[in-house]
Amino acid sequence: MGKVSTFSPAQQAENTSSKVVASLERLSEAFRVLLWQEATQYGLSPIQIQVLTFLLHYPEEQRTVTTLASHFNMTKATISDAVKSLEQKNYLTRKASLTDTRSHTLHLVKEGRAVAKKVELFAAPLQETVEQLSSKDQSTLLEQLMQLIYQLNQQEVISSQPMCFNCQHYAEKKGHYCNLLKISLNHGGLRVDCPVFELREE
Template sequence: MLFEPQYRHDNKAARVAMTLFRLTQAIKKMTQSESDQAGLSPAQIQGLLFIYHTRSDVASVGNFADMIGSSHVTAVKIINGLMEKEFVQKDKHPSDKRITLLQLTEKGFVMARRLQDWGSSLEEVMSQMSDEVLDHLELGLGSVASTLQKNGHLVVSEPCLGCMHFQPNIGDGNEPHYCNLIKKYLAHEATLKECPEHTPKLRGE
């Protein structure tokens, strides 16, 4: 029914949903153009940036699959393609051999650094809007993302700050922070990386 014009005319949720669908098509076109310039697919670039920005102990194949909304098999194929280009290497998780962790090679690290501006064409479009419009968009799209996340359709990775599991400055030395979820002390640099298990604090906490 979403693609039926008359149905959308009488249904606000359907109109918004169609707008979001059309936006995803436009974003796909824009990122594909940027990816072609790098000689990689959008999924491969997402893989490199996922490993680059994610805390090393949670940069797994499974979490990558969740992040891009794909099956585990598809994620493995993407990573294997990056391994063939000598951008990525795999290692077993030290405490759970069932989990495969991903690391950038030196060559992959250089490429990931080069890709930090990937997606800039979309940012340039957004920068043409007024602050007032962006404020409304941020609020509305935040609600969409939150609902999708609650329904299991979206994984939102963020750094430790603001997570209900994060306890800052309770340790000593090189690992001053603590994560209640994984029961582990963390270096400050590690807490600045993204984590797919990030759970925002409730207001007032």
């Protein structure tokens, strides 16, 4: 007899891990719904909104199709299609690399930046909900979610993330600690996306 489905109510009633997985699915649905609502309002696709948001906040050296594909766990072809569409809407331009003419960085133009600042607010309801938790509960939830992300990365379900648990500077010293910044990462200090991240060598 095969394994009972995680999504079976009977299985969930007796299995905590199944209830956790089902809960994560509901959260992913909320994220998807919020993205689609914003996408419909501005005539964009969900991935186009995510690309605009990324380009608004990340440094030039990371604003490439390759980095975007890795960040969102999508193919380069999918990202390239989204970028081409945003170009046609006159929201961004490409700039050839000075060292590699085959490579380009992506840059938001004035109108693209204005739209990006509006659409990035799609996650506000989720942010507000999380903020209703106590600081301690937020820190605990952050650590647990990062552990799940790390394990999925180890199983190669998702690409390596620039987060503490993958970083060569991360250490466990009375909890979580960064050897580069010389700071404790306890009490919500763990980083999901760190600008000084360096992948730990296995």
